[in-house]
Amino acid sequence: MATHDENSQYESILAQLKSEMNNLRREVQQLTQATATSAEEALQLSQVAKSGEWGPEMQQAAELVANGIETWDSLFSGRSTNSALLKSAMQPNAAKYGGELSAKIKADPVPHVVD
Known part of the structure; x- marks a missing residue:
């Protein structure tokens, strides 16, 4: 007891x-x-992606978002089977900006501080 x-x-x-x-x-x-992607960010993503500037896969992703099948957040999260559509647009940016971003994170590892 x-x-x-x-x-x-x-x-x-x-x-x-x-x-x-x-x-x-x-x-x-x-x-x-x-x-989370803000409404303004989602609109900007959709506009540039629809323009074809980022390639046909991003155009397809923008169509999925426009038709309500996906959201940008679901695509960027990697949880969607359609997330692979972002790969062709993300790889060049990772190569171009990855080192710079990595250096910023290492210099100031506090979340939400890196510009």
């Missing part, structure tokens, strides 16, 4: 765990919101 002190201790631990879980949920929600 647990004593009153042990019950209080367990209740305290449980309260701390619940508090930490709530903190983690808030943090996940903030990160999700911070990485």
